[in-house]
Amino acid sequence: MTAWMLTFIVLAPLAASIALLMLPAARGxxxxxxxxxxxxxxxxxxxxxxxxxxxxxxxxxxxxxxxWVPSLGITxxxxxxxxxxxxxxxxxxxxxxxxxxxxxxxxxxxxxxxLLLLLVSGVFGVFVSRDLFFLFLFYEIAVLPMYxxxxxxxxxxxxxxxxxxxxxxxxxxxxxxALILVAILALYFSMDQRTFDMGLLARHSFSPEMQxxxxxxxxxxxxxxxxxxxxxxxxxxxxxxxxxxxSMLHAGVLMKLGAYGVLRVGxxxxxxxxxxxxxxxxxxxxxxxxYGACSAMGQTDLKYVIAYSSVSHMGVVMLGLASxxxxxxxxxxxxxxSHGIMTGLFFALVGLIYERAHSRDITRMGGFARxxxxxxxxxxxxxxxxxxxxxxxxxIAEFLCFYGMWLRYPILALLSVIGIVITAVYVxxxxxxxxxxxxxxxxxxxxxxxxxxxxVATVALAALLIVVGVFPRxxxxxxxxxxxxxxxxxxxxxxxxxxxxxx
Amino acid sequence: xxxxxxxxxxxxxxxxxxxxxLLDALRVRRNACCLGFVTALGAVAAIALDWMGPDARxxxxxxxxxxxxxxxxxxxxAVLAVVALASASDEPHIAFAGEYxxxxxxxxxxxxxxxxxxxxxxxxxxxxxxxxxxxxxxGFAKRDRxxxxxxxxxxxxxxxxxxxxxxxxxxxxxxxGGTEYGKVLGVLSGxxxxxxxxxxGFACVMAGLGFKIAxxxxxxxxxxxxxxxxxxxxxxxxxxxxxxxxxALLRFLLVALGAAPDRWAPVIVALSAASIVLGNLLAxxxxxxxxxLAYSGITQxxxxxxxxxxxxxxxxxxxxxxxxMYGMLYGFMNVGAFLVAQVIEDHTGSGEITALKGLHKRQxxxxxxxxxFLFSLGGIPPLAGFVGKLYLFAAGWEGGRFALVGLGAVASVxxxxxYLMVALQVYIKDPDDDTRIPVSRxxxxxxxxxxxxxLAIGVYPRxxxxxxxxxxxALHAYAxxxxxxxxxxxxxx
Numbered sequence: 001m002t003a004w005m006l007t008f009i010v011l012a013p014l015a016a017s018i019a020l021l022m023l024p025a026a027r028g029x030x031x032x033x034x035x036x037x038x039x040x041x042x043x044x045x046x047x048x049x050x051x052x053x054x055x056x057x058x059x060x061x062x063x064x065x066x067x068w069v070p071s072l073g074i075t076x077x078x079x080x081x082x083x084x085x086x087x088x089x090x091x092x093x094x095x096x097x098x099x100x101x102x103x104x105x106x107x108x109x110x111x112x113x114x115l116l117l118l119l120v121s122g123v124f125g126v127f128v129s130r131d132l133f134f135l136f137l138f139y140e141i142a143v144l145p146m147y148x149x150x151x152x153x154x155x156x157x158x159x160x161x162x163x164x165x166x167x168x169x170x171x172x173x174x175x176x177x178a179l180i181l182v183a184i185l186a187l188y189f190s191m192d193q194r195t196f197d198m199g200l201l202a203r204h205s206f207s208p209e210m211q212x213x214x215x216x217x218x219x220x221x222x223x224x225x226x227x228x229x230x231x232x233x234x235x236x237x238x239x240x241x242x243x244x245x246x247s248m249l250h251a252g253v254l255m256k257l258g259a260y261g262v263l264r265v266g267x268x269x270x271x272x273x274x275x276x277x278x279x280x281x282x283x284x285x286x287x288x289x290x291y292g293a294c295s296a297m298g299q300t301d302l303k304y305v306i307a308y309s310s311v312s313h314m315g316v317v318m319l320g321l322a323s324x325x326x327x328x329x330x331x332x333x334x335x336x337x338s339h340g341i342m343t344g345l346f347f348a349l350v351g352l353i354y355e356r357a358h359s360r361d362i363t364r365m366g367g368f369a370r371x372x373x374x375x376x377x378x379x380x381x382x383x384x385x386x387x388x389x390x391x392x393x394x395x396i397a398e399f400l401c402f403y404g405m406w407l408r409y410p411i412l413a414l415l416s417v418i419g420i421v422i423t424a425v426y427v428x429x430x431x432x433x434x435x436x437x438x439x440x441x442x443x444x445x446x447x448x449x450x451x452x453x454x455x456v457a458t459v460a461l462a463a464l465l466i467v468v469g470v471f472p473r474x475x476x477x478x479x480x481x482x483x484x485x486x487x488x489x490x491x492x493x494x495x496x497x498x499x500x501x502x503x
Numbered sequence: 504x505x506x507x508x509x510x511x512x513x514x515x516x517x518x519x520x521x522x523x524x525l526l527d528a529l530r531v532r533r534n535a536c537c538l539g540f541v542t543a544l545g546a547v548a549a550i551a552l553d554w555m556g557p558d559a560r561x562x563x564x565x566x567x568x569x570x571x572x573x574x575x576x577x578x579x580x581a582v583l584a585v586v587a588l589a590s591a592s593d594e595p596h597i598a599f600a601g602e603y604x605x606x607x608x609x610x611x612x613x614x615x616x617x618x619x620x621x622x623x624x625x626x627x628x629x630x631x632x633x634x635x636x637x638x639x640x641x642g643f644a645k646r647d648r649x650x651x652x653x654x655x656x657x658x659x660x661x662x663x664x665x666x667x668x669x670x671x672x673x674x675x676x677x678x679x680g681g682t683e684y685g686k687v688l689g690v691l692s693g694x695x696x697x698x699x700x701x702x703x704g705f706a707c708v709m710a711g712l713g714f715k716i717a718x719x720x721x722x723x724x725x726x727x728x729x730x731x732x733x734x735x736x737x738x739x740x741x742x743x744x745x746x747x748x749x750x751a752l753l754r755f756l757l758v759a760l761g762a763a764p765d766r767w768a769p770v771i772v773a774l775s776a777a778s779i780v781l782g783n784l785l786a787x788x789x790x791x792x793x794x795x796l797a798y799s800g801i802t803q804x805x806x807x808x809x810x811x812x813x814x815x816x817x818x819x820x821x822x823x824x825x826x827x828m829y830g831m832l833y834g835f836m837n838v839g840a841f842l843v844a845q846v847i848e849d850h851t852g853s854g855e856i857t858a859l860k861g862l863h864k865r866q867x868x869x870x871x872x873x874x875x876f877l878f879s880l881g882g883i884p885p886l887a888g889f890v891g892k893l894y895l896f897a898a899g900w901e902g903g904r905f906a907l908v909g910l911g912a913v914a915s916v917x918x919x920x921x922y923l924m925v926a927l928q929v930y931i932k933d934p935d936d937d938t939r940i941p942v943s944r945x946x947x948x949x950x951x952x953x954x955x956x957x958l959a960i961g962v963y964p965r966x967x968x969x970x971x972x973x974x975x976x977a978l979h980a981y982a983x984x985x986x987x988x989x990x991x992x993x994x995x996x
Binding site for chain 1: 871885
């Protein structure tokens with residue numbers, strides 16, 4: 001029974017996705033309920049996994065192995081450690097929120113939700129896979145539906161049509177996955193036995209020369225999805241064009257797949273390679289943080305602001321990762337979780353505002369707080385988490401990331417901390433422009449606060465930001481248990497004294 | 504007494520061809536579409552009979568029946584069955600329906616001999632049999648000028664190709680004193696080198712096979728012929744006929760020239776790289792769906808050649824299996840895509856990609872099927888094309904063709920662009936007119952078969968991998984004992 005838990009999490013959205021295709025398009029409520037069931041069904045098992053994970057034993061648990069193509073060494077092998085469980089929780093939360101956020105979606109609802117669930121099924125698959133073949137398979141399942149989701153249901157922005165955004169996003173991400181494919185083949189053929197099993201691959205020590213080049217491929221390949229500079233350009237266009245639920249999922253969860261891939265496949269299998277390139281990773285992450293924040297400051301389209309802030313925040317994730325010490329990497333995973341929740345909240349709120357104001361131009365907004373006080377409060381909470389105010393999850397995460405980097409490359413840490421200041425500037429500016437000041441009555445007659453189903457997702461997400469911020473211990477503990485098993489996450493030069501218990 | 508049991512399926516298909524002509528002549532059909540069903544059933548029966556037959560080498564190894572040939576026979580027959588099924592709905596409207604199916608059957612028999620060929624002679628006969636039948640089929644829509652034009656082009660270029668091939672065969676014959684692959688192999692080990700005359704022979708044979716698989720620079724005919732031919736015939740040509748070329752190519756290279764892989768491998772690498780690059784670049788520019796699929800087919804041939812190039816390594820474990828597997832799944836997904844193209848063309852009268860506009864409203868299920876075929880062709884999991892392409896690249900990598908695999912991986916992204924441009928029309932754009940596009944039951948069934956196969960192979964490739972493994976084992980057993988060559992063979996890095 002417990003062995004099937006992970007498979008259930010992967011298959012539940014998939015089953016709902018297929019079931020949706022069979023429902024008649026006219027049954028609007030039934031379609032939404034099935035989609036909600038498919039999405040929310042993953043939440044209890046994820047929580048159950050988090051509670052029942054044997055913290056003493058650590059390592060990978062809830063394992064299930066099914067031989068798939070033995071002659072090629074392909075095995076359906078799923079298992080989770082603390083790190084994966086955190087990502088599962090995040091995904092389950094965001095998809096449930098995403099279904100709520102698309103409750104009022106009207107155009108081709110059935111196909112929309114079906115694709116959304118298919119995508120999520122892929123995301124879950126990546127987080128639980130221990131076999132590189134399946135990891136890659138799920139990775140692409142997670143990426144490709146985006147083309148249709150943005151192409152069909154997106155909105156054309158001033159800069160770019162939705163079709164172009166969708167194509168750009170898909171091709172850039174697929175370019176990344178071409179690199180990953182080559183990297184996987186390189187790993188596969190340097191083993192004595194034919195296997196894609198990451199457990200076995202991790203035990204093999206690849207030659208330093210090979211690690212160096214393969215890690216670069218893995219980093220660039222997955223990095224495209226994590227939005228690393230200069231391959232981040234798909235992200236603002238894509239997120240700005242995408243419908244609310246898709247932006248939520250994409251910025252909230254999918255970009256994390258990139259960072260997760262670098263951590264699992266790159267750092268986990270090629271520790272030496274990771275250390276060789278850690279300065280490059282750190283430097284690119286710093287550029288991401290600063291460049292993303294500066295770009296966000298210059299935007300007037302609300303969705304572009306959030307999209308660029310995602311680029312900046314993913315920079316923090318990659319910065320923590322680049323430190324390659326437990327503090328930084330812990331922070332990095334925390335930041336994945338925190339940013340996932342935060343950006344999910346942001347995009348849900350932006351969706352609400354856009355639906356009522358019919359505009360996303362922040363220069364033409366003002367005084368919205370009087371009409372939608374609830375939304376204003378939630379937006380402010382998200383904003384505070386965004387620039388890492390203490391008592392929000394953002395604080396813990398960003399602090400750990402910067403501290404971890406400080407231990408490795410202090411100069412990069414110093415530079416990237418400036419990003420927080422810029423973030424504070426643009427977040428406060430956005431909140432001020434939209435919600436405060438003189439109301440702009442004539443243009444926005446439909447403005448009103450959130451309603452029933454819209455509250456559910458947003459309040460839950462905002463509450464989580466604070467709960468995790470105040471009481472991060474269980475989460476950090478889970479992540480840390482996972483990282484202990486990850487080769488490549490080691491103690492930085494001279495940092496051994498700072499962290500007790502280091503080797 | 505020679506055991507002729509391995510030839511029963513061949514005889515069955517020939518008999519089937521004659522039977523449908525007779526049924527047609529006796530006017531049994533009367534709008535019942537029965538000829539297509541009979542052909543499809545016969546093809547399926549032949550697959551079963553083929554696998555029941557014993558392994559054998561007939562006439563001193565001229566014809567070889569082994570799991571390798573059977574694996575490819577299965578591909579040809581499966582494509583024949585699907586294409587015959589899909590043609591059934593048009594049966595009442597076309598004159599000479601019996602001849603149409605008969606020619607398809609004979610073309611298939613030719614391909615089956617190609618896969619079994621153990622000598623250049625049989626290879627040539629098999630290739631010619633299939634090509635000549637296809638020439639007639641390409642021009643089958645006699646009133647359509649495009650069809651006739653395509654037939655003439657195919658005929659002229661095809662004749663040049665086969666003339667070259669025959670010339671190559673005769674050179675090899677003169678050199679080896681026989682056309683059996685074993686004799687050619689003997690020359691190689693006897694002379695202890697790769698004589699310049701053999702180069703000439705090899706180049707000519709390669710030209711003939713290159714024409715068959717439509718690899719650059721022997722691809723010129725493909726777009727025009729694919730566009731002009733009746734779409735079901737295009738579907739057959741782009742899959743069964745192409746794969747037939749590969750079946751012959753692999754056996755020829757690995758058996759006859761198996762002792763000197765480092766000599767022919769660079770040629771294959773060059774063909775592969777040229778096909779991948781040129782096919783892709785030209786496909787991007789196409790506005791006609793069938794032409795686009797033709798150029799994409801050239802690229803796909805390039806991908807298959809990646810594995811063939813990988814087969815040159817001493818221990819090429821994956822290459823043969825990869826080609827068998829990809830041949831099979833390519834058959835289903837590409838035939839599927841062409842069938843959808845046909846439905847659209849029949850209804851709208853336009854072969855342009857824009858004719859697919861808003862298909863999701865006009866025929867939702869067909870749109871979904873098309874989407875699956877396109878994504879599968881683009882190599883997106885969990886569809887068959889993904890596993891297949893991964894397998895091909897793995898085979899190439901195993902053989903040390905790293906740069907080629909890299910090129911292929913990057914090219915897949917470019918390829919995705921033009922497949923997605925079709926998906927854009929199918930799924931994202933809204934139609935100009937909302938009328939439903941009717942799909943006949945026969946075509947639906949054929950498309951459904953393709954969809955199921957595309958999905959099933961993608962999700963659970965194990966049976967097909969095993970089929971490929973068996974074929975590979977058989978081919979290697981046939982090639983062995985490989986005489987120790989004086990030539991340094993390509994080392995796996």
